[in-house]
Amino acid sequence: MKPTKVWTVALLATAVMTAAAGCGGGGGKSGDDKVHLRFSYWGSDSRQKLTEQVIKKFEEKNPTIDVEGDFSNWESYYEKLATKVAANDSPDVISIEIRGLSEYAGRNALADLSGKLPTADLDQQVLTSGQIDGKQYAIPTGVNTFSMLVNATALEKAKQKLPDDKSWTWDDWMNTAKQVTAAGGGMVGAEYNYNPAWLQIFAAQRGEKFYDGNKIGITADTLKAWWAIHQQLIQTKGSADAAKSAELISLGPEQSLLATNAGAMGMWWSNQLNALSKASGQEMTLLRMPKAAGATTTGMFLQPSMFYTASAKSDHAAEAAKFIDFMVNDPDAAAILLSDRGLPTNAKVLAAVKGKLPPVDQKTLTFIGDVKSELSPITAPPKGALQMEDILKRNSEEVVFGKTSPDAGAQKFLTEANAALAG
Structure with missing residues (x-):
């Protein structure tokens, strides 16, 4: 189903869904009063396993926050996401590729993350690709070409x-x-x-x-x-x-x-x-x-493999930003994910895990280093x-x-x- 049709169908379904359950952002409190976040992403079985590991590491470091992985295969990802967003049931943290950034930012579905987490150590040229009209709606997970x-x-x-x-x-x-x-x-x-x-x-x-x-x-x-x-x-x-x-x-x-x-x-x-x-x-x-x-x-061109974004309607904006911060700025997260979502854009994190990268990822790192001066910057395409x-x-x-x-x-x-x- 085309994205525009998905939005239309999802919006028509919203009244039914919200009548059956209260409206609100994706976050909440679990039975033990921890903050509960939902994190949506797509990928293969191997990515799902790595993501579960990195979520566990985040929860160890942040015992007051629980993160639920909301996983889909690529074919169904955006259809499911559009339905959730239209029904006011958006995940707190959302994975989006560059082609979808203008679409979701333009529908006021994403929070402006400017100043919400540290970005000074990220590749600044790549970081700007997550901006729409001067607002930082998305943080790059990693880079590839x-x-x-x-x-x-x-x-x-x-x-x-x-x-x-x-x-x-x-x-x-x-x-x-x-x-x-x-x-x-x-x-x-x-x-x-x-x-x-x-x-x-x-x-x-x-x-x-x-x-x-x-x-x-x-x-x-x-x-x-x-x-x-x-x-x-x-x-x-x-x-x-x-x-x-x-x-x-x-x-x-x-x-x-x-x-x-x-x-x-x-x-x-x-x-x-x-x-x-x-x-x-x-x-x-x-x-x-x-x-x-x-x-x-x-x-x-050098392009983010994907972005982390936060729902504009999350009840736990600070915690959502904290999870994104961990995913892009913490060496422990990078040591688990390695190049799965692209090579880290944080120079310090990349230096910390460089020696742990398997030979095939070292090859990718070398290649990108060799061609980087030839690569054009990328900006988010239109809706x-x-x-x-x-x-x-x-x-x-x-x-x-x-x-x-x-x-x-x-x-x-x-x-x-x-x-x-x-x-």
Whole structure:
């Protein structure tokens, strides 16, 4: 269900829900008079286990506060959250990605956290990405960047060299993928996806913005050139066919070609290196994204993995801020979470846990350090951005499956995307 429809349905249901139970924020008091907080988040089973551990550590340090983890899988997270917020039953602390920040802040669902917790040791450039109209609605959990992950051993078996990621182009990537598949052994050269981050990077290489104020800044020509990469990968067998690729996109990283040792290259967020490496049992290499011919920038950007926010209607604002403070500023929390929510943005915390990071996370840290000067700052996109992945995926599949022409698909995407941003 689209976010706008979720809000409408949730609002209609509010009267029924509030008639059956008293209205109020998510917090309360438990039977032993402790302050009770709810913390909503999404993720995998491994994230849920880590989060339960970090909650336990917080409660040990704050014996007057109980925290209940309100966990959902990614597919249902925002639908459930919108219903709770509309019904005045919001969790006290809410995990939100950057695409949802303007949406929830604009609906007065989030508290301004300015001055509510220490932020001096956080990366200030990253911190500003949690601001809307000068108010600090969100605190970044950690940072990552959308990048190319490569199984170097698979390339070597196919007699292909690890690319020079400072100079390689999309044509180089597609040619390498084609050669890996052609080498046989059941290995597919690359897998593509419809992540808006990839399109944002590709557009930036062509001098365009994904969002230009409250409108889409990408041209139809850029969309068509981006889809042409998908189509060429399929035609040259550098990737799986359209049907198989669509299936893989729906399954997520741990069942991707990279994770199952059936593919050599794929695009993922840098903090997913750990999960992909564990799933595959292989050593993965992080590379810069390929560039369009003649591009002067990689288009890559440093982005918070997600944010911690607090409900504007929480009965326990101080305790909610204290929990967020612990999650981003306490080395004990970082020692448990490590890179699960991105590498810590608190320089002192990162220094404290750096030696505890497993080798794969050390690799991520080194990569981000190497490319950080090349990464563009990121700002929260406008309302409606939560719908963008669905709109992009649906229109991309129509083009890639041959159900519509690239020209018609580009116009349809721009019309739908701009309508979503217009509300």
